[in-house]
Amino acid sequence: MGAAPDTEEVYEDTERCVRAVLSKDARFDGWFFTAVRTTGIYCRPSCPVVPPKPENMTFHPSAAAAQQAGYRACKRCRPDTSPGSPEWNQRADLVARAMRLIADGVVDRAGVPGLAARLGYSVRQVERQLLAELGAGPLALARAQRAQTARLLIETSALPMGDVAFAAGFASIRAFNDTVREVFALSPTELRSRAARGRPPKTAGLLSLRLPFRAPLCPDNLFGHLAATAVPGVEEWRDGAYRRTLRLPHGQGLVALRPLPDHVACQLALTDLRDLATAISRCRRLLDLDADPVAVDDLLREDPALAPLVDKAPGRRVPRTVDPAEFAVRAVLGQQVSTAAARTHAARLAAAHGEPVADAAGGLTHLFPSSGALAGLDPAALALPRARRAAVTGLVAALAADEIDLSPGGDRDAARARLGALPGLGPWTVETIAMRSLGDPDAFVPTDLGVKLAARSLGLPSTPAALTGRSRAWRPWRAYAVQYLWATGDHPVNRLPV
Structure with a gap:
């Protein structure tokens, strides 16, 4: 081909x-x-x-x-x-931002006017551009997502069909039945019977799903990074799976994500099943599962310095986040300290200000606190240098006041500019947030110590200006180049926990 x-x-x-x-x-x-x-x-x-x-x-x-x-x-x-189109995470235009928000459930929660308001365009402009490029408007795109959510619930739960219809976002049982028949050519009951053949009994309260991806996928840095930086009480690595708490639009959730050769096994427990589609979308975004690794790796292989790294372990993904504001706060907490110290600072915040969760299967205890919950934080309570305390409280205040949009539909350039204007947030922090929170595939951190050490060992320029110049050939995939550069170091973020 x-x-x-x-x-x-x-x-x-x-x-x-x-x-x-x-x-x-x-x-x-x-x-x-x-x-x-x-x-x-x-x-x-x-x-x-x-x-x-x-x-x-x-x-x-x-x-x-x-x-x-x-x-x-x-x-x-x-x-x-199918895995989602890689375009929606790569691109930063109106259509891509709209698709990320639709996947996050904005149309179901706020309607098309709410989607348009989040994007800063009129309803007509949003509908026209989506129809022109995707052959369907926002309502049809959201309907397709509701159909997929319905099928997941039909096939992976024992819920009554009326509850499935409500959880998937349908306004009536009739609309639910008609849509399922129209899209899948089977009734909801037939879908459930077909899926049940040869499958083990379902575990009460848990949804077990398969998250597909485009091969190859290298799980080492992806799950290794998440496990090595996990905040105690909020995240953990247990029995070969990364587990964490989820703050969702209608309630709480717990998720376990396990890398397997041809998919990622996902086990979800939700307090409100209306959050299923949003939870799946956020987990896919966390693991960068809609990436096109062949396109990324083909470009990076063109650089002789990177080619051996790509050939050794192709398919590296960029670990992202399920909560952009959470990661931004954690990035500031982690400035100029070790991974262990950053985890300790974040765990203290979670224990003091996060909402408790019940986890019978492991050690998850809290949601990471929202920006609103941290807005009244006493800076003196943070065991940090004065300048970093000011950086944390300034960021939290801006996030709580909605002055910075780090959501999937946010404008990446505008977010960078607003982050950079805050006290104590330098280029490393801004680009790290752009990489992980904003999901920018071209975010680049030339001042990062690990990147500089890798560049020096590979014979690449190691000064930020010179390395940035060399990195132009890696665009628009510089965030992936960072993953390959980091992989040259001996650090737990580069390997799966044993």
Whole structure:
């Protein structure tokens, strides 16, 4: 098939799409969807069934667009469970920001007017741009997500169907039944019966899901970083899984994420099942599961200094966060101190100001405190130098007042500018927050000690200015280059805990 997809509108290149379908190229899953005129179904490019004749194929940029065109989801390849398009995390324009917010459940919670307000555009502008690029407006995109949430609950829980409909965000049982039949060509009861064949009994109160990704995926730095920096009481590594507490729109959650060869096993416990889609979206974002590792690695291999690192362990992801404000506070707490000291400072904050949680399966005790809960924090209570106390309280005040938007739909450039204007937040902190909270794939930290040591050992320039100049060839994937540079050091963030 050749090179992996780039950011052009792949679905419009018919010849390229046909080649991807005929070769069952899984790298294109999520980039476009194949609809088959003769069967009325739509599939992912890697669908295992015999490919249709090219003249019977049409291509759509989203599952929602295929559904709007009257096609139902293939029962073999389950196209609605494809990894998301890498574009939505890479790009910073209106459509990408809108897609990140829709995935986070904003349309279900606040409607299209709420989505438009978060983006700073009119409803008409948002609808027009989404329709032009994705073939579906925000309501249709949210509906497609509700259908996927409904199927997950149908297949992974023993909830009554009425509860499933409510939790998935449907306004009525009839709308729920009609949508499930229309999208999956099966009734909710038939879906549950089909999924139950050969599966073990469900554990009460827990949802067990598979989170797909594009191969390859190197779990070492991804889970190693999360485990090594875990805040006691908020996060932990237990029995081969990263576990943490979740603050969600309607309640609390606990999640366990376990890396496996072909997927990440996800076990969720939620106080309100309406938060399922949001929780999944945030976990995928945390683990960078919608990345296109082939495109990233192909570019970084072009640099002779990075090529051996990429070849040794391809598919490194950028560990991100489920709570952008939480990570920003932790980044400031971690300035110029060891990983262990940063964890201790964050754990003290969580124990003193976080909401308690019940975790019968492990050692999770608190949610990390919200910005609002920290807004009245007495700086003297922080065992930090005076300048860093001022930095923490200044950041918390700005976040609590909504002066900085670190959400998935936030403007990355505006957030950087506002962070940089706060006292005590230098370029390292701002770029680290951009990498982890804002999810900017091109964030770069040339002043980071680990990056400088790696650059020196590889014969790269080690001064910030010179290294920044060399890094221009790595754009727009410099955050991934940082992961490969960090991997040259002997630090727990680079390996899975034993």
